Amino acid sequence: MKNLLTIAGSDCSGGAGIQADLKTFAAHGTFGMSVIVSVVAENTSRVISIHDIPSQIVADQIDAVFEDIAVDGIKIGMLSGADQMRTVSEKLRFYRPSGVVLDPVMVAKGGRALMHPEALETLKAEMLPQAFLLTPNIPEAEAITGMEIHTVKDMEKAAVILRSMGPRYVLVKGGHLTGDAVDILYDGKDYRSFTTERIPTKNTHGTGCTLSSAIAANLANGAEVPEAVSAAKEYVTTAIRHALPIGKGHGPTNHFYNLYKSGGILQ
Numbered sequence: 001m002k003n004l005l006t007i008a009g010s011d012c013s014g015g016a017g018i019q020a021d022l023k024t025f026a027a028h029g030t031f032g033m034s035v036i037v038s039v040v041a042e043n044t045s046r047v048i049s050i051h052d053i054p055s056q057i058v059a060d061q062i063d064a065v066f067e068d069i070a071v072d073g074i075k076i077g078m079l080s081g082a083d084q085m086r087t088v089s090e091k092l093r094f095y096r097p098s099g100v101v102l103d104p105v106m107v108a109k110g111g112r113a114l115m116h117p118e119a120l121e122t123l124k125a126e127m128l129p130q131a132f133l134l135t136p137n138i139p140e141a142e143a144i145t146g147m148e149i150h151t152v153k154d155m156e157k158a159a160v161i162l163r164s165m166g167p168r169y170v171l172v173k174g175g176h177l178t179g180d181a182v183d184i185l186y187d188g189k190d191y192r193s194f195t196t197e198r199i200p201t202k203n204t205h206g207t208g209c210t211l212s213s214a215i216a217a218n219l220a221n222g223a224e225v226p227e228a229v230s231a232a233k234e235y236v237t238t239a240i241r242h243a244l245p246i247g248k249g250h251g252p253t254n255h256f257y258n259l260y261k262s263g264g265i266l267q
């Protein structure tokens, strides 16, 4: 069994962040571990408050994992500020894990910032060069590149700019556009698109967290990048199609349906 680590924020309502990542890891038959960078008091409707964990404790959690357990795959999500980014970046340079999937989380579905805007330059300088695969959504890709994205062609242009900033692969997610849900993967040479019908639902809390964790798990389980992305897209699509109508806002993706489908849970 592969050991997967998520470095991200905690969503107490269980739909996004660390909680979505660990559920996704489990559904992929991997052993999940977590380094909590921020505690977010949030639910399906709103973010109430954000408490950043002190940098030393973030560093200690990373040491605690790496000094003891082989890390086969890693996903990085919400890093709220420049301090957190510098701490994580320093540890990544020290431990040199392979296949880092970086989801540059900036804003929660309800609109509240999860990353301080002034940390953008640190994200670019410290984090992007350490990413094997970067998975921005449209607003995140726009913020990092400074360009507007309205079409799949724009997504391709943004992917080229993003890749020039360091990641080996870029996957621009099209969940925020209209029409089919199209994601574009760029490897420096070719584009590959992953397309599904848009599912008419408001229950999309944690879709990006779910997708990036599924990619990290698939990579650790031995898949090549296009296959890892394709299987993760299928996983998140199923999780959205069967999303749970929990709470008053954007309900969470459904990992249990995937597990049930794969025979991991007996009815």
Ligand SMILES: Nc1ncnc2c1ncn2[C@@H]1O[C@H](COP(=O)(O)OP(=O)(O)OP(=O)(O)O)[C@@H](O)[C@H]1O
Pocket: 016, 107, 109, 136, 137, 138, 173, 174, 175, 176, 181, 182, 183, 196, 197, 198, 199, 200, 201, 204, 205, 206, 207, 208, 209, 210, 211, 233, 236, 237, 240
């Ligand atoms: N309504 C939908 N129907 C089908 N697929 C969707 C839908 N919404 C999002 N997706 C897919 O879900 C994945 C995550 O994309 P999205 O753009 O929502 O990420 P995100 O905004 O980072 O997610 P989040 O911040 O909610 O965790 C992508 O593969 C995207 O195409």
Ligand SMILES: Cc1ncc(COP(=O)(O)O)c(N)n1
Pocket: 008, 009, 010, 011, 016, 017, 018, 040, 042, 077, 078, 105, 107, 108, 109, 110, 114, 204, 205, 206, 207, 208, 209
């Ligand atoms: C801790 C944490 N990490 C990531 C997200 C993004 O997910 P969403 O855009 O669905 O709110 C979140 N809401 N909370």
